[in-house]
Amino acid sequence: MSAIRHALSIKRQDDFAQWYQEVVAAADMAEESGVRGCMVIKPWGYGIWERMQRLLDARIKAAGVQNAYFPLFIPLGNFVREAAHVEGFAKEMAVVTHHRLISDGKGGLIPDPEAKLEEPLIVRPTSETIIGDAMSRWVQSWRDLPLLLNQWANVVRWEMRTRMFLRTSEFLWQEGHTAHATRDDARAETMRALEMYRAFAEDDLSLPVIAGEKPENERFPGAAETWSIEAMMQDGKALQAGTSHYLGTSFAEAAGIRYQDREGGQQLAHTTSWGVSTRMVGALIMTHGDDDGLRVPPAVAPQQIVILPMLREDDGDAALLAYCEALRASLAGQTALGEPIRVLLDSRPGKAAARRWDWVRRGAPLIVEVGPRDMTEGKVAVLRRDRLWTEAGKPDFAFMPRESFVAEAAITLASIQQGLHAEAHARREANVERGIASFEALADFFAADKRYPGWAEVPWARPTGAALDAVVERLKALKLTFRNVPLGAGPAEGACLFTGEPAVERILVARAY
């Protein structure tokens, strides 16, 4: 029995879905908007997304990809060109049909029947078609290739069931779109983007992921190959945290992206697309969150250190504030994880001991409380969010000289960044089962009632078409899905769990978000 008085009312192990929702609210990240499937992202949540944007954008630009912006609306006629793509998205589309409102005579407004659009516009669910259209004009010669574009944008998919950050009708993302002269070049770009996402997730978000290729049934509509990074959440489910697609020439054919080669012949370009979305914020919560709220990895924390002066609303406050301001300035002059330290002096009135818990729930990596006696002694009281409690169930403050804290702040932040990754990585590795040799054993593995159903990595023969569909159905009956064929998986041995044929590779099976 624990005497700890946690900052949340719901524990992960009691109700993971409810816990997730409480973290989103308690960490002040987002709230309901009143519009189905759409959320208001609040400053702390959006600040985390902005940090993700900044770090990923730098990686994208470092690869020579340029940012551009394409329209929100796509003419319906443009969208219908790539058959598989259309089939994949048609049933979840928002459509604009009118351009004016008129009074309904009862004090309300209705779309003006006189203002119906000749051709409806769809709200982009992704931008392959509209960017492909631009590429068809921008690509003429082999000298125009490769064409490497990215856009940061919102997209809309009319989801049947939504969850904050994980699946919303409108979400924010980046979508990279590239065109290449050859299959090899395009595939190399696909893999570069995949590796970029892996490094971004692991290094910047402390999120251990497994990069690999999606099986045929999980491919992006119209893609030749789909690759993903998969992360394990604290309930053992898998979350696809980023995807990279080699699109072959089918989108180039649909959009007319052709170039003249060195011999003067007309060739179809090979295209790719790749994306990461605000879903990543959900992955962060479900990977690093604990029973006291979120824990934000320092690299993406909007504020890495929060200073809380213990104000008493008396004459001593001025001196205490000056002491804290000096502390803030000396920290802000330091560099951690390659950037100036982001430090907030939270001097709003109120008891520091009470406001501390707001920052615990938000997951600020370091919380520093400073009282009059600390000031006199030249000390600070430091609370690390990644190790909150003492054995006795009290907040684990480290009282240390101010100068020591300042001198070690960068190292401490790097240590938290690394520690969160190590913790999540150890948890995942402890819950990936690689020794399952039969379908029955697979079913047993997932039938066991345990906190982490985890993942299974099993040999398979890579069936396709109807044979694959049959396997997918068998898995669906167990609420299981294929995740990906990990790049780093060992050589396949033995028989395919699903067909009995000699295995050709190893694939991850898991419950998934």
Added chain:
RNA sequence: CGGGGAGUAGCGCAGCCCGGUAGCGCAUCUGCUUUGGGAGCAGAGGGUCGCAGGUUCGAAUCCUGUCUCCCCGACCA
């Protein structure tokens, strides 16, 4: 989109069955006390009861519709 549950103050809830002045806890504000770690006492402010119709002398409460959220399913780059 199918089945189930829910919407009352910023948050969590009671009241509804059986119609009759809108309640509790936390939070907020004020005062006093307290002051090394999530303070105590007293007082105060804050709600067209999701929205729209209907029944009724009278609706948070009964009826109809609708919107949103949660859970299960189907769907899901």
